[in-house]
Amino acid sequence: MRKRKMILGLALVLTLLSSCGREPQDAYWKDSDRPSAAQAAGTRQAENSSEQLANAGGQPEEAAPLSAVPSPVLPQGEEPVTGADRAAMLKAYSDVLHGFYDGHVDHTGQDLGYYEESGMGLNRFAVYDVDLDGQDELLVSYTTTLASAGVREYVLGYDAESGTVREEFSGNPTVIYYDNGVIEALWYYNRGRAGDVLWPYTFWRYDPQADAYRATEMADAWDKSLVEEGFPDSADKDGDGVVYYLIEYGDYVDYNSDTPVDKSGYDTWRESFLGGANELPVPFVDLDESNINSIR
Ligand SMILES: [Ca+2]
Ligand SMILES: [Ca+2]
Numbered sequence: 001m002r003k004r005k006m007i008l009g010l011a012l013v014l015t016l017l018s019s020c021g022r023e024p025q026d027a028y029w030k031d032s033d034r035p036s037a038a039q040a041a042g043t044r045q046a047e048n049s050s051e052q053l054a055n056a057g058g059q060p061e062e063a064a065p066l067s068a069v070p071s072p073v074l075p076q077g078e079e080p081v082t083g084a085d086r087a088a089m090l091k092a093y094s095d096v097l098h099g100f101y102d103g104h105v106d107h108t109g110q111d112l113g114y115y116e117e118s119g120m121g122l123n124r125f126a127v128y129d130v131d132l133d134g135q136d137e138l139l140v141s142y143t144t145t146l147a148s149a150g151v152r153e154y155v156l157g158y159d160a161e162s163g164t165v166r167e168e169f170s171g172n173p174t175v176i177y178y179d180n181g182v183i184e185a186l187w188y189y190n191r192g193r194a195g196d197v198l199w200p201y202t203f204w205r206y207d208p209q210a211d212a213y214r215a216t217e218m219a220d221a222w223d224k225s226l227v228e229e230g231f232p233d234s235a236d237k238d239g240d241g242v243v244y245y246l247i248e249y250g251d252y253v254d255y256n257s258d259t260p261v262d263k264s265g266y267d268t269w270r271e272s273f274l275g276g277a278n279e280l281p282v283p284f285v286d287l288d289e290s291n292i293n294s295i296r
Contacts, residue, residue: 079160080134080135081135081136081158081160085160087296088160088163089135089136089158089160090127090295090296091296092158092163092164092165093127093138093156093158093165093295094292094293094295094296096138096140096156096165097125097138097140097287097292097295098292100112100123100125100140100142100287101120101123101287101288101289101292104145104150106140106142106152106154107154107156107165107166107167111150112142112145112147112149112150112152113145113146113147113150114144114145115144115145115146118143118144119144120144120287120288121286121287121288122143122144123140123141123142123143123144123286123287124140124141124284124285124286124287125138125139125140125141125284125285125287125291125292126138126139126282126283126284126285127139127295128280128282128283130155130177130280130282131155131157131168131181131206131211131213132179132181132206133208133211135157135158137155137156137157137158137168138154138155138156138157138158138165139153139154139155139156139282139284140152140153140154140156140287141153141154141173141175141284142154142173142287143173148188151172151173152170152171152172152173153169153170153171153172153173153174153175154167154169154170155167155168155169155170155213156168157211157212167212168206168211168212168213169183169204169212169213171183171185171202171204172185172186172187172188174186176279177279177280177282178274178277178278178279178280179277179278179279179280180274180276180277181205181206181208181213182203182204182205182206182273182274182277183203183204183205183206183213184201184202184203184204184273184274185201185202185203185204185215186199186200186201187199187200187201187202187218192220192222192253192255193220193221193222193223193226193227193255194220194221194222194223195221195223195225195226196223197221197223197242198219198220198221198244200218200219200220200221200253201218201219202215202216202217202218202249203215203216203217203218203219203273204216205273215249215250216248216249216273217246217247217248217249217269217273218246218247218248218249218251218253219244219245219246219266219269219270220244220245220247220253221242221243221244221245221266222242222243222244222245222255222260223241223242224236224241224242225241227255230255230256231243232260235259235260235261235262236262237262237264238262238263238264240263242263243260243261243262244260244261244262244263244265244266244269245258245260245261246261246265246266246269
């Protein structure tokens with residue numbers, strides 16, 4: 001009997017040891033895959049889940065380029081949330097935050113997973129009027145999971161009429177918000193030919209009618225020093241060995257058949273989204289009990 005207990009005990013120890021050293025099946029989020037702070041601050045790029053879908057051969061929503069974004073502007077027929085409605089809004093936001101914090105689920109109840117070793121403190125949120133429509137959104141950045149689909153940043157709005165929280169934007173973290181309704185969202189990976197030139201990204205634009213952001217166009221680059229064969233020298237007018245690919249959201253970059261532009265064309269394109277815009281100082285705080293309670 002004693003011998004059997006010893007064997008059982010040994011088996012338990014071995015099981016614990018092996019599970020300590022084993023990564024979960026769905027773990028493929030690695031720090032090396034993420035843009036560094038310097039990359040994010042320098043070239044300012046990003047990604048979102050629908051892009052992963054596009055890159056994986058899925059069916060992302062159609063690109064919907066919008067004309068110039070008026071700002072700030074309320075969606076037609078909407079009033080700023082004030083008074084009792086604001087209290088209800090903050091209660092709804094608080095409930096959503098508790099979902100992330102306590103249950104590791106997003107506003108729809110989807111389980112995002114939780115990687116304990118990274119600690120809940122890495123997650124952040126803000127209550128802030130990021131789309132400049134006159135009412136505060138709830139922004140949540142959730143990264144403490146090994147499930148790649150669980151690593152997300154959300155902009156959630158509140159519908160006072162139905163008393164519900166709904167999504168205005170979601171993508172992978174490393175998102176830059178501008179004061180003209182534009183979002184710059186870095187892709188999940190930079191595994192093409194852009195190297196250190198830029199981290200591929202997508203521009204989203206706020207649509208006041210929908211009170212939501214829409215993905216519009218994406219930027220990628222080809223650094224000749226990484227891949228020389230087939231490099232489109234004819235497009236590289238300034239001869240610096242770099243050309244840029246500007247494509248519609250949902251499309252794929254085909255380095256062999258797409259027509260690239262040079263730096264000046266890229267700058268003009270970027271200016272068409274960001275000309276005169278400033279980065280918004282979104283006041284993110286740690287996702288913890290005390291900060292969640294402080295919003296109510
Ligand atoms: Ca707003
Ligand atoms: Ca060039």
